[in-house]
Amino acid sequence: MEFDSYAELGSPVHSWEPRFKLPAGFALILVCASVSETPALAAAGLGAVVLIALSRLPLVFVLRMLKAPLVLLALMLPLLVLTTGGQSVWSWGFLHLYKSGLILAARIAAKSLTVFLLFIGFFATVRLNTALQTLEHLKVPSTLLAILLFTYRYIYLYIEDMRKLLTAARLRGYSLQRGLRHIGTSSGILVTLLLRSYEQSERVAAAMRLRGFNGSFRGLTRFHRSPADLLAVGLTAAWICLLLWLELR
Amino acid sequence: MHISEGVLSSPVIIGGYAATAGLTALALKRVRRHEIPKIAVMGAAFFVSSLLHFKVGITSVHLTLAGLLGIVLGTPAVLALLAGLFFQAVMFQHGGLSTLGVNTVIFAVPALLAYLAYTGLGQLAGSRNNLRALIAGGASALAVLVGAALVLLVLRLSGEELTGIGFLFSVAHGVLGLVEGAVTFIVVRQILRVKPEMIADGLVAGRQSRSQG
Numbered sequence: 001m002e003f004d005s006y007a008e009l010g011s012p013v014h015s016w017e018p019r020f021k022l023p024a025g026f027a028l029i030l031v032c033a034s035v036s037e038t039p040a041l042a043a044a045g046l047g048a049v050v051l052i053a054l055s056r057l058p059l060v061f062v063l064r065m066l067k068a069p070l071v072l073l074a075l076m077l078p079l080l081v082l083t084t085g086g087q088s089v090w091s092w093g094f095l096h097l098y099k100s101g102l103i104l105a106a107r108i109a110a111k112s113l114t115v116f117l118l119f120i121g122f123f124a125t126v127r128l129n130t131a132l133q134t135l136e137h138l139k140v141p142s143t144l145l146a147i148l149l150f151t152y153r154y155i156y157l158y159i160e161d162m163r164k165l166l167t168a169a170r171l172r173g174y175s176l177q178r179g180l181r182h183i184g185t186s187s188g189i190l191v192t193l194l195l196r197s198y199e200q201s202e203r204v205a206a207a208m209r210l211r212g213f214n215g216s217f218r219g220l221t222r223f224h225r226s227p228a229d230l231l232a233v234g235l236t237a238a239w240i241c242l243l244l245w246l247e248l249r
Numbered sequence: 250m251h252i253s254e255g256v257l258s259s260p261v262i263i264g265g266y267a268a269t270a271g272l273t274a275l276a277l278k279r280v281r282r283h284e285i286p287k288i289a290v291m292g293a294a295f296f297v298s299s300l301l302h303f304k305v306g307i308t309s310v311h312l313t314l315a316g317l318l319g320i321v322l323g324t325p326a327v328l329a330l331l332a333g334l335f336f337q338a339v340m341f342q343h344g345g346l347s348t349l350g351v352n353t354v355i356f357a358v359p360a361l362l363a364y365l366a367y368t369g370l371g372q373l374a375g376s377r378n379n380l381r382a383l384i385a386g387g388a389s390a391l392a393v394l395v396g397a398a399l400v401l402l403v404l405r406l407s408g409e410e411l412t413g414i415g416f417l418f419s420v421a422h423g424v425l426g427l428v429e430g431a432v433t434f435i436v437v438r439q440i441l442r443v444k445p446e447m448i449a450d451g452l453v454a455g456r457q458s459r460s461q462g
Contacts, residue, residue: 003340026346030262032347033254033255033345033347033348034258034262034347035259065342068341068342069253069342072253073253079417080411080413080414082413083416084410084411084413085413100410104408104411107255108256109255110255111254111255112255112256114255115255115345115347119346123339123346128339143280143282143285143328144277144328144331146285146289147285147288147328147329147332148332148335149289150285150288150289151289151292151329151332151333152336153289154289154290154292154293155296155297155336157293158294162297162300183431183435186301186432187435187436187439188435188439190294190301190432191435191436191439191440194290194436194447195440197290197293198287198290201286201287201290202286204286205283
């Protein structure tokens with residue numbers, strides 16, 4: 001399951017040019033993560049739902065992307081409700097349910113879902129390599145960009161290598177479930193992964209230098225700007241202003 | 250140790266990005282082009298390490314590797330952590346985009362401290378590799394505790410109601426610190442044996458051990 005597996009649909013959000021979409025999305029996400037007043041939060045949530053609807057991403061995909069954050073919220077919010085202190089609305093033995101905790105939990109849940117929905121709407125509608133290429137147009141330092149691209153590449157190598165090593169270890173009676181009793185083996189797997197990929201990365205770097213790598217990557221994507229892209233940026237800016245007004249009035 | 254979306258207040262989010270921008274600029278100045286693949290390898294290792302869970306009592310923790318990254322890379326560890334955290338946020342929704350700045354600080358500051366501790370104390374150990382590895386283990390256990398303290402700090406700054414949950418979180422990470430220290434000890438000892446030049450100041454130690462052997 002890939003994050004950008006639905007990046008090729010033809011919706012208005014998909015056809016929004018990434019050089020405009022990604023900065024606009026980033027700004028909107030920062031603003032939505034910063035507001036805390038109820039009307040502003042409600043408006044932000046509404047905006048996120050509209051974006052997802054416009055993007056025509058399959059609901060199943062969106063829910064699957066939300067699974068990890070939802071699990072985290074389910075683990076964290078009950079603890080939050082019991083630990084904030086203040087006026088207690090219900091108590092059982094030494095456990096107290098706090099009013100401020102309930103309000104805070106609701107606010108965090110709403111804000112978290114809003115931001116993740118926006119994130120999916122803006123970033124799952126671009127292929128990840130196109131998004132990285134966009135960063136080059138946005139004047140991200142080339143060294144940082146190269147590190148991002150190499151990291152992205154190595155992640156897949158690591159996952160593949162790790163799967164093989166874990167299978168081999170499991171055949172010999174190793175289990176991650178045993179946890180600390182196998183800490184030596186776990187560390188050994190880590191060392192093997194590190195050394196192997198380090199040596200591989202040295203060879204890759206040498207090969208790239210020999211072929212004239214000078215820090216810039218070439219991609220096949222060509223960017224074309226249209227009036228609709230600017231209109232979408234304008235709409236996002238208006239939305240940000242509305243949210244800020246609702247927050248600060 | 251990742252802080253998810255929706256928890257932090259706006260001054261903390263902005264402050265986190267400002268601090269990360271500063272650290273990134275500092276690290277970019279120190280990077281030489283041929284180090285890029287090495288940084289990326291460690292960034293990917295950091296990314297993947299969050300998939301390796303250990304069962305401790307009733308809960309499970311995963312390695313952070315912040316200390317190890319600092320010890321292996323030095324200052325450029327900031328870039329590896331930024332890259333790893335970026336992809337964790339994008340691919341797994343682990344952490345988040347608005348909290349990327351804060352999360353980078355939470356991992357980068359401990360990594361840099363571990364690096365300083367290791368290079369400072371490592372000189373005393375000379376070419377005694379087991380002692381060096383022990384120092385590395387101690388430095389990375391300390392890094393986890395510093396990270397947990399930073400999490401407590403940013404939660405507290407975001408709202409006093411969050412202090413309680415931040416405290417619970419920090420206690421749980423005391424245990425992780427011990428596990429992480431042990432793993433780093435084993436990993437660094439093995440690297441010093443097999444490929445000493447991989448470690449930030451390992452070139453010196455590597456030459457010493459080679460000239461002796």
